[in-house]
Amino acid sequence: MLTRRAALMGAAGAVSLPIFARAAKAEEALTPAAAPADLSKLKRIRRELVAPPFVHEHEQVAPGEPRIVEFEMTIVEKEIQVDDGAYLQGMTFNGSIPGPMMVVHQDDYVELTLINPPQNMLQHNIDFHAATGALGGGALTLVNPGEKTVLRFKATRPGTFVYHCAPGGPMIPWHVVAGMVGSIMVLPRDGLKDHEGRRVSYDxxxxxxxxxxxxxxxxxxxxxxxxxxxxxxxxxxxxxxxLVPSHVVFNGKVGALTGDNALKAAVGEKVLFVHSQGNRDSRPHLIGGHGDLVWEAGKFNNVPDRDLETWFIRGGSAGAALYEFLQPGVYAYVNHNLIEAVNLGATAHVVVAGDWNNDLMEQVVAPTEMTGI
Structure with a gap:
């Protein structure tokens, strides 16, 4: 494998070798020596991941005792067209940027099978910000091309969290900005709560x-x-x-969530937006709407903020915002650094069906030509 790892980087091969060596040593140093946990009495369920912006089937309220929730994810290195004439040599979880979102409940166990196919060129791993110990699992999941591993961790804290590849040294930021970042949502067992402790749900x-x-x-x-x-x-x-990006985008490319790919909703529906940024700060804003309830830092043990116009997502975190749509039409969901939204690509559209409410907004006089000037 060492010869392959040297060759895979082409001109960068000589640079890559010490990086991989450090990653391998970190993995060996942090491999725990302990008896396996006995979870034989827990129920197992398997979830099939789906590509963002969609999320796999899940319950908003836990149906019973904690479970082991099984996921399988394949690492895919591939070229991605980001915009006209702009191509990224991407590294992805399951072929999508971002990687798929996983959903479990607090005190469930996440059991992930991570596969690095032999046709890939690089080592990869996964660091779950929701996990405890071993560099978020990164020290236990380093896989070469042609290898797979299984990691299990207990989801002890409710909220939205980032996961990303972190193979060591300069490889870490490169893998992240090449697309290897995703999110996991750990729901409270009794569901989400508003600022007064009342249960809320999303459609x-x-x-x-x-x-x-x-x-x-x-x-x-x-x-x-x-x-x-x-x-x-x-x-x-x-x-x-x-530190000057060529593109700032939602879901992997310019226009990924506009036009035919725009998000859909209807008047009266409550939509939960989970927004992650693995590397830089962001400031989501829904033009024409608001954040009714916003867990800005993404942690559901905290009381949500209300009625926000724009909220802040720290680099390396994921946040959640719940909004009930009250008017039909096209809403723009943007990074409200408008240079990044308009010029670099960080824009999505939500197309909302339903009847217009003139009490909320009315065009009293349509645009007409001015006279007498």
Whole structure:
């Protein structure tokens, strides 16, 4: 495997070797020596992950005692078209950017089978911000191409959390900005609560993962395109270190959640928006709507804020906002750094069906030509 790892990076091979060595040593040092936990009496269920912005089937209130919830996720290295003429050598969980959202309840056990197929070039792992110990599981899940591993952890804290790849050293930010980031939602066993402790529910949940990409350009200002992920490393590293992204997008590319891909809702529906950012701060805003209840830091033990116009997502975290749509039409869900929303791509649309309410807003006089000037 060492020869393969040296070759996979092409020109960056010599740089990559000490990085991989450090990652392997970290894994060995943190491998625990303890008797296996006896969870044989717990019920097991299997959830099939779906690509964002959608979320797999789940209950909002836990149906009984804690369970072991099984997931399987495959790492896919592939080229992704981010915009016209702009291609990313992406690294993904299950082929999507962001990776799929997992949903469990507090005190459930998450059991993930993580697969790194032999056709991939790089080592990968997974760090769950929802987990406790071993670098969020990253120290126990480092897999080379052609390997798989199974990690189980207890979801002790309710909320929305980021997960991401963290194989060690400079590989960590590169893998994250190449797409290897996702989210897990740990619901309270008795469901979400409002600011007065009353149970609230949602009719739909949408997962919006915000990513910034650093796609290199040539001397003529044209985006470069690479044959594989290893070939792209050195140029991408140089752009990354400048901290100026070429794109800031929702769900992997410009326009991923607009046009035919716009999110859908109806007047009277309550929609839970889960928003994650693995690397930079963001500020979601729903143009024409509000955050009725907002768990800005994403942690459901905390009392939600109310009636927010814009909320803050810290880099390396996920937050949640619940809104009941009251008017039909097209709503823009944006990063309210409007330069990033309009010029770099961080915009989604929600198309809402239903009847207009003139009591909430009415066009008293339509635009007409002014006279007498």
């Amino acid at each position: 739909r949940v949408y997962y919006i993962g915000e990513n910034e990409f650093y796609i290199p350009k040539d001397e003529a200002g044209v985006y470069k395109r690479y044959g594989d992920v290893g070939e792209s490393y050195l140029d991408t590293l140089e752009v990354m270190n400048g």
